[in-house]
Amino acid sequence: MKQSFIARNPSILIFLGALAIFTLAVTLLSSAYGVDFLSTSFIKTLGKTLCLCLVAIAMDLIWGYAGILSLGHMAFFALGGYMVGMWLMYARTETIVLASLQGSVLPATPEEVVEGVTTQIFGVVGASDLPPIWSFAHSLPIQLLLVVVVPGLLALAFGWLAFRSRVTGVYLSILTQAMTLALALYLFQNDSGLRGNNGLSGLQNIPGLDDVGQDALSVWFFWASAAALGGGYVIAAFLVSGKFGSVLRAIRDDEQRVRFLGYSVESYKLFIFTLTAIIAAIAGALYYPQAGIINPAELAPIASIYLAVWVAIGGRGRLYGAVIGAAFVSLVSSWFTGGRAPDIPLGFYTIQWVDWWLVLLGLSFVLVTLYAPRGFGGLFDRFARRVPPDRHGADLGPDTGSLQQAEADK
């Protein structure tokens, strides 16, 4: 029964192949490296979609496999974005300040530069000192490290408190949502040090790459997002393929039984919660330079609920299901809300999709939950003949004289 990792998970090859073909196609259709068929903004949308697929994989790990409905993973996603955004904004403002000080008689002192940057960034919220959390904003390596460390530590501390007290089910979901809301409300304050509701902006301009146009940058970020998604998929498949995945699914189905088998359920939950928070943060760090702006509204609990809806529609407990769900729903959503969907005039009322899209999404969520609990991923299962076991049959028991089905059903 020994097989290689890839042989046991044929979906990895299919997925990576599809992703590679898609990446190549987009590159060849881009304006920077191809025939100029896709607009730069659309390539950015596709790149962002890949990041959303990555965070959906994280959500599927925590929800579909470990059974923890976290409504806080978009908070980790946004935190990752903030961490990389701080460097982007600082470094870019620094070049602007340096350029403006160029003309003065005396060369600018480091203090003057920092003061100039502070005024530029924080003038809008009326602060004159650089907040302490910006201490490392000048350094790209440190901020990149913080992308992983800050959400990781937050998840570790939150998870430790929640799982140790054996908070489970809907109560845990509420708790994660409360965490998200508290974080968003905190960031909305001007003195949070992250520019309050203005958020961080101009993130699409990468310092030091001024002579590279947005058309090329968008493709670079698309490549990076595709690589992260591919890597994330392989890591997630590795996590769930072996005994670890077996323990996770067992925890989802009967955590008390897992405890009596000698597994510390709390450490497994903490491990997967923290790991998925880190994956979400990395996805966020790639997403926001493509979006160009981040503000506390991105942390709103509704974002995490959307994430859960994507994974539910795509199919829980199947990594490709999560990816399909996130890609499909977020692309359709941007089509509807982008004003490109034609209005439907009914004579007495005109259905404008910008408003009615949410109704449609909610309706499809309800329908999927009721009629296709396995989501889109379930369609693939039917293809691969991975149908759930039929738990009814006449032949019961290992020996003659075993219980009959009628007796067992009692």
Place this chain on the structure above:
Amino acid sequence: MSALLEVSGISVSFDGFRAINNLSFSIGPAELRAVIGPNGAGKTTFMDIVTGKTKPDSGTVTFGEKALSLLKLTEAQIAQAGVGRKFQRPTVFEDQTVQDNLILALKARRNPVAVLFWRPRQADLTRVEELAAQVGLAGALPRKAGELSHGQKQWLEIAMLLAQEPRLLLVDEPAAGMTLAEREQTTALLVDLARTRAVVVVEHDMEFVRRLNCKVTVLHEGSVLAEGTLAHVTKDQQVIDVYLGR
């Protein structure tokens, strides 16, 4: 013979109801014991305390040669120390194959990082096949546990317990829902297991207890009413009054 499990003077109340009242119990390292008693006698609560699910208000529970106190340990640590438990209702992981179920239970390191990089060696797979063969599930390894019949699930759970290699086995109503042939098989297995480890069987069915032919502990209202051979306890007037007479 020193005791493997020593429970002394434990009491526990739920909302004022005394489920266990100054109960003491001990079992040797290779002994079969049946625990009987009417509903509400505290049989399940007793098991919950030993396996760490419920913490007693007072008393001590020690395990093994080093008299390890089980009260400070979590369920998982107690299981790792060598206490296995079989539930009345078969609880196997229905969404996973028989092989996955057995691999989960196989004695190995249990921390997340060790499990993440754990890959089955040939010896592990052989052991899984042996265990499956022992309970008549040799051909069912790649099947999902949810497809098995009730009796087969019971057997799978027993195989999972064996895979854990516990020193103390707590078995809750093993014969429930089994046919006569399966009961005989179960009896033989339990008697055989008790040669190398301690086995505590909680049972309602007197016929089954008689078959086990071992020392019996009778519980009533959270404490031990009588202890001895089945013949001895069935002659006890108190036992007849509270349990057998009904």
